[in-house]
Amino acid sequence: MRNDRRHPRGGRPQRGGGQDRPRRDEARNAAYDLMRAVDERDAYANLLMPRMLRDRGIAGRDAALATELAYGTLRGLGTYDEIIAVCSDREPYDIDPPVLDAIRLGAHQLLRTRVPAHAAVSATVDLVRLRVGVGPSRFANAILRKIAGRELADWLPIVAPDPAADLVGHLAVSYSHPRWIVAAFLDALGGDADQAAALLAADNERPKVTLVARPGRAGVDELLAAGATPARYSPHAVHLTEGDPGGIPAVAETRAAVQDEASQLVAVALTRVPVEGGDTRWLDLCAGPGGKAGLLDAIAAHGVEGGHPGGAHLLAADAQYHRARLVRQTTREAAVVNLDGTVPAWRPAAFDRAMVDAPCTGLGALRRRPEARWRRDPRSIPELTKLQRELLASAVEAVRPGGVVAYVTCSPHLEETREVVEGQSGVEVLDAREFLPEVGDLGDGPYVQFWPHLHGTDAMFLALLRRL
Numbered sequence: 456m457r458n459d460r461r462h463p464r465g466g467r468p469q470r471g472g473g474q475d476r477p478r479r480d481e482a483r484n485a486a487y488d489l490m491r492a493v494d495e496r497d498a499y500a501n502l503l504m505p506r507m508l509r510d511r512g513i514a515g516r517d518a519a520l521a522t523e524l525a526y527g528t529l530r531g532l533g534t535y536d537e538i539i540a541v542c543s544d545r546e547p548y549d550i551d552p553p554v555l556d557a558i559r560l561g562a563h564q565l566l567r568t569r570v571p572a573h574a575a576v577s578a579t580v581d582l583v584r585l586r587v588g589v590g591p592s593r594f595a596n597a598i599l600r601k602i603a604g605r606e607l608a609d610w611l612p613i614v615a616p617d618p619a620a621d622l623v624g625h626l627a628v629s630y631s632h633p634r635w636i637v638a639a640f641l642d643a644l645g646g647d648a649d650q651a652a653a654l655l656a657a658d659n660e661r662p663k664v665t666l667v668a669r670p671g672r673a674g675v676d677e678l679l680a681a682g683a684t685p686a687r688y689s690p691h692a693v694h695l696t697e698g699d700p701g702g703i704p705a706v707a708e709t710r711a712a713v714q715d716e717a718s719q720l721v722a723v724a725l726t727r728v729p730v731e732g733g734d735t736r737w738l739d740l741c742a743g744p745g746g747k748a749g750l751l752d753a754i755a756a757h758g759v760e761g762g763h764p765g766g767a768h769l770l771a772a773d774a775q776y777h778r779a780r781l782v783r784q785t786t787r788e789a790a791v792v793n794l795d796g797t798v799p800a801w802r803p804a805a806f807d808r809a810m811v812d813a814p815c816t817g818l819g820a821l822r823r824r825p826e827a828r829w830r831r832d833p834r835s836i837p838e839l840t841k842l843q844r845e846l847l848a849s850a851v852e853a854v855r856p857g858g859v860v861a862y863v864t865c866s867p868h869l870e871e872t873r874e875v876v877e878g879q880s881g882v883e884v885l886d887a888r889e890f891l892p893e894v895g896d897l898g899d900g901p902y903v904q905f906w907p908h909l910h911g912t913d914a915m916f917l918a919l920l921r922r923l
């Protein structure tokens with residue numbers, strides 16, 4: 456790794472080297488290497504970590520510890536950096552990044568785990584000595600000892616702004632999120648600080664693994680028999696509390712899949728809206744990698760008990776070739792095309808129902824990727840909202856009068872949600888809550904906004920529009 460090249464160990468014997476090292480250090484080294492890969496190579500933590508653990512033969516409790524340390528540190532580093540700044544004569548951005556990452560890892564152990572303070576400090580100092588050098592290890596030692604002097608609850612009033620003076624700053628530091636994301640969440644929650652705090656706290660938890668049983672292909676009962684537990688809302692959902700989803704035959708055979716419950720419900724809601732006349736031609740305009748298309752395709756083909764009778768056919772489109780290919784793997788009956796949905800290849804009014812699951816900031820799924828919140832950029836919003844408007848307009852034109860469009864984002868940001876929908880002409884906005892009667896706490900309507908802290912789902916937005 457670049458870190459090793461920048462700080463060559465020059466053949467110096469490693470203290471306690473190789474096999475004598477306590478097993479826990481394997482976990483810390485893996486967590487540290489993951490953080491460096493995220494920083495240096497823009498690695499995705501949730502993709503790299505399983506591979507790294509497998510390659511190094513780290514399993515069981517060590518694997519769980521490595522994952523918890525790395526993911527927890529990546530999530531919490533906004534808070535930890537504020538504390539490090541108070542304990543250091545340098546600002547975090549002036550600290551050599553490999554040293555800073557190790558100190559963050561130590562801070563996480565001290566402030567949010569049950570690792571005894573002396574072990575957290577000495578293991579981190581050893582890590583810095585071995586991986587960076589003796590001088591930096593002394594620097595890390597001095598900072599970590601100061602951090603260890605207080606509990607997190609005692610640090611927060613010192614480092615977080617007074618909420619009365621700066622609510623956004625207070626929440627941003629206390630719950631380790633960028634300020635602009637906190638501001639966007641507060642706006643979407645009508646300024647409710649308690650709700651925002653609960654949402655930010657939920658973002659810091661790992662989400663449950665949720666599976667979808669694709670109707671006509673797998674049943675919830677089959678998944679329950681394979682060890683899953685019932686989910687809360689979706690008639691097609693179960694939770695998997697342990698084990699590899701790929702080990703379940705229905706998942707391996709793409710009859711079932713990993714899919715958040717809100718992702719299932721927005722697709723289900725689209726299929727529940729009554730339409731007069733023909734109802735056989737469905738469109739998914741932004742289908743890749745195919746989560747919602749997989750469910751829509753199954754409902755279109757087989758129907759669901761008490762819901763849509765089936766007998767419809769899905770056309771699934773995506774602008775990216777490789778994502779369109781993934782849609783082909785998740786669907787059975789659908790036609791899949793690789794095209795730009797803003798330049799449609801069909802005549803107007805060709806469809807009865809359309810799904811627009813638009814590209815967005817993904818602020819509703821931050822809990823899924825520990826580093827995601829630090830990578831998102833508010834400067835992407837104008838370009839995204841322009842594309843969202845174009846895709847929604849294209850979908851509205853694609854359905855016939857009386858047909859229905861679902862506009863969906865995995866973001867609660869008002870510019871990506873309400874403001875896009877409210878700019879669309881030629882439609883009646885339906886009260887989307889009516890089509891999800893099994894779900895509570897959906898707000899004042901007419902839109903549906905799911906929340907991690909209320910529903911245990913991603914913060915997915917749904918608008919249902921009938922073409923006039």
Ligand SMILES: C[S@@+](CC[C@H](N)C(=O)[O-])C[C@H]1O[C@@H](n2cnc3c(N)ncnc32)[C@H](O)[C@@H]1O
Nearest residue numbers: 741742743744745746747773774795796812814
């Ligand atoms: C939020 S993702 C869709 C997720 C998908 N519906 C699912 O449930 O798995 C947005 C998708 O829109 C696609 N996309 C972006 N611009 C597009 C365009 N102009 N036309 C069609 N698809 C587009 C992206 O490639 C991406 O796959």
